[in-house]
Amino acid sequence: MAVTLPEGNLQSRLKSYLDGFNNQHGLEESAVENNVVRLVVPPEIVPAVLTMAREALGVLHLAFITVVDRQGSFELTYELLDLRGGIVRVKTTIEGEEPVIDTVTNIYPTANWHEREAYDMFGVAFKGHPDLRRTYMWQDHFDHHPLLKSFEISTRRTFEGLR
Amino acid sequence: MSMLGQDKREESITLSGRESGRLASPDVRDEFGLETLDMNMGPQHPAMHGLLRLILELDGETVVRCDPVMGYLHRCQEKIAENRMYPAVIPLTDRLDYFANMHNEHGYVLAVEDLLDVEIPPRAEYIRVLMCELMRLASHIPSLGFLMLELGAFTPILYCFRERERIQTIFEAVTGARMMFHYIRIGGVKADLPPDIPQKIWDYLEGLEQRFQSDFVDLIQGNEIFISRTRGVGTMSQEKALEMGLTGPPLRCTGVDFDIRRDYPYSIYPELEFDVITDQAGDVEASYRVRIAEALQSIRLIKQCLEKMPEGEVMGDLGRRLRPAEGDGFGRVESPRGEFSVHVVSDGSDTPYRVHYRDPSFCNMQLLQEVIPGHYLPDIMPIMGLIDPVSGGWDK
Numbered sequence: 001m002a003v004t005l006p007e008g009n010l011q012s013r014l015k016s017y018l019d020g021f022n023n024q025h026g027l028e029e030s031a032v033e034n035n036v037v038r039l040v041v042p043p044e045i046v047p048a049v050l051t052m053a054r055e056a057l058g059v060l061h062l063a064f065i066t067v068v069d070r071q072g073s074f075e076l077t078y079e080l081l082d083l084r085g086g087i088v089r090v091k092t093t094i095e096g097e098e099p100v101i102d103t104v105t106n107i108y109p110t111a112n113w114h115e116r117e118a119y120d121m122f123g124v125a126f127k128g129h130p131d132l133r134r135t136y137m138w139q140d141h142f143d144h145h146p147l148l149k150s151f152e153i154s155t156r157r158t159f160e161g162l163r
Numbered sequence: 164m165s166m167l168g169q170d171k172r173e174e175s176i177t178l179s180g181r182e183s184g185r186l187a188s189p190d191v192r193d194e195f196g197l198e199t200l201d202m203n204m205g206p207q208h209p210a211m212h213g214l215l216r217l218i219l220e221l222d223g224e225t226v227v228r229c230d231p232v233m234g235y236l237h238r239c240q241e242k243i244a245e246n247r248m249y250p251a252v253i254p255l256t257d258r259l260d261y262f263a264n265m266h267n268e269h270g271y272v273l274a275v276e277d278l279l280d281v282e283i284p285p286r287a288e289y290i291r292v293l294m295c296e297l298m299r300l301a302s303h304i305p306s307l308g309f310l311m312l313e314l315g316a317f318t319p320i321l322y323c324f325r326e327r328e329r330i331q332t333i334f335e336a337v338t339g340a341r342m343m344f345h346y347i348r349i350g351g352v353k354a355d356l357p358p359d360i361p362q363k364i365w366d367y368l369e370g371l372e373q374r375f376q377s378d379f380v381d382l383i384q385g386n387e388i389f390i391s392r393t394r395g396v397g398t399m400s401q402e403k404a405l406e407m408g409l410t411g412p413p414l415r416c417t418g419v420d421f422d423i424r425r426d427y428p429y430s431i432y433p434e435l436e437f438d439v440i441t442d443q444a445g446d447v448e449a450s451y452r453v454r455i456a457e458a459l460q461s462i463r464l465i466k467q468c469l470e471k472m473p474e475g476e477v478m479g480d481l482g483r484r485l486r487p488a489e490g491d492g493f494g495r496v497e498s499p500r501g502e503f504s505v506h507v508v509s510d511g512s513d514t515p516y517r518v519h520y521r522d523p524s525f526c527n528m529q530l531l532q533e534v535i536p537g538h539y540l541p542d543i544m545p546i547m548g549l550i551d552p553v554s555g556g557w558d559k
Contacts, residue, residue, distance in 0.1 A: 060405050064521035066506045083421045110408025113529055136234035146239055
């Protein structure tokens with residue numbers, strides 16, 4: 001079976017992407033710049049925005065999910081590629097020490113392991129994930145999430161003296 | 164956090180995770196009173212690519228469930244990177260996917276340069292691409308050898324490692340190291356090519372082209388045992404491959420025409436001519452054909468780099484202590500295994516606030532869970548050869 005990749009001029013397609021996003025969702029911020037669509041959305045509508053990106057706009061590939069610990073809140077970046085030069089970059093912020101967000105595995109099945117990794121490293125829980133286990137750390141008797149800023153490593157050095 | 168949020172969180176972890184993520188299969192018997200057998204393959208297994216444990220549920224010799232368990236080589240590179248200055252992260256990236264060191268360095272350096280907005284001397288760009296394509300040859304050719312080794316043929320890996328050895332000799336002359344190069348730096352490359360190296364690369368390519376057909380195509384491609392062990396094994400459709408987030412040869416062997424070098428161009432790739440290789444079959448044999456053809460395209464790219472390489476500086480002037488402005492930097496390169504992306508978040512200090520690697524080995528390995536069930540036990544190793552994962556890559 002063959003997959004059809006999106007056709008057409010990249011800039012115009014991305015413009016229409018953005019119009020579609022604006023009309024349907026309450027976005028906090030959006031911009032198109034050099035084939036990159038940047039979207040900042042509240043966490044509740046992330047699955048809706050990603051569904052739209054996949055179903056209506058033909059963005060077929062989820063490259064990665066980055067979690068950044070902002071000490072008090074978590075910033076998630078979903079990087080989506082349309083395989084023809086276009087990038088949709090969805091950012092969201094989850095407040096609180098014990099973050100929960102809806103899973104996107106039903107939209108992009110590849111998110112499965114990316115979300116498992118995010119849970120392992122940051123403790124971000126993905127509601128509705130089919131198999132939310134740790135990827136790297138021990139399954140039992142290990143209650144830490146190593147990439148949190150509160151998890152100090154013993155060899156932390158500062159470079160104040162260096163010029 | 165509200166009580167409601169707490170409940171949701173607990174629910175999502177306990178109900179979905181701890182029960183479905185079973186490490187042993189339940190005691191279920193079929194109508195003949197037979198139950199399935201649990202088997203661990205790895206973490207130390209002579210044919211396994213590095214340290215990977217596969218929990219297999221077997222019904223006779225057919226695999227019913229395959230569950231990869233990772234983390235035996237996890238070094239938490241991302242955490243270490245947060246505690247080092249920007250240039251000091253480059254030697255760490257060498258230790259990620261240790262069969263594509265140049266690509267890892269290139270991806271990270273591109274991400275930091277995205278933050279810094281610096282001018283790279285054109286000669287440095289050509290040297291980077293030259294080194295990356297040599298690295299791709301040094302990765303694709305041994306991966307054929309690994310595939311054949313897993314099928315029980317010992318001879319091809321000797322030929323493959325002979326080629327890799329010669330490329331490593333070139334790397335040693337250029338960078339001073341055979342595997343952990345630390346050659347691509349922020350703003351350029353460490354040093355210019357030694358004067359005799361272009362001629363050595365030309366000589367090597369000439370020899371490789373003569374040997375290529377006889378050593379890697381004629382020896383393997385028509386072999387009856389090779390065909391019977393690989394044709395139709397691990398077949399997947401284009402939709403499935405895209406759903407699983409595959410990139411690189413595993414995606415291209417299904418026929419999806421996607422290559423970061425062409426579709427998300429970086430460095431000087433827009434100025435070079437090369438073809439994106441695809442194959443329609445989507446099985447192990449197709450991935451072998453894709454790798455063979457990509458190696459030939461790499462030879463073509465290396466020749467163009469050597470012909471077009473301008474003279475000049477190889478390192479931009481950046482100063483010693485880098486302090487990029489606040490923001491996000493993205494670097495994306497086509498490594499031999501697929502899309503290698505780096506996301507660097509800066510908070511304005513001299514250490515990265517967050518470094519995230521998207522490693523192709525990690526993402527491509529989702530294929531194991533989806534494709535292996537239904538295959539026979541001996542087919543697992545050819546399917547691993549299709550992905551060609553590297554332990555340092557999936558374990559970060």
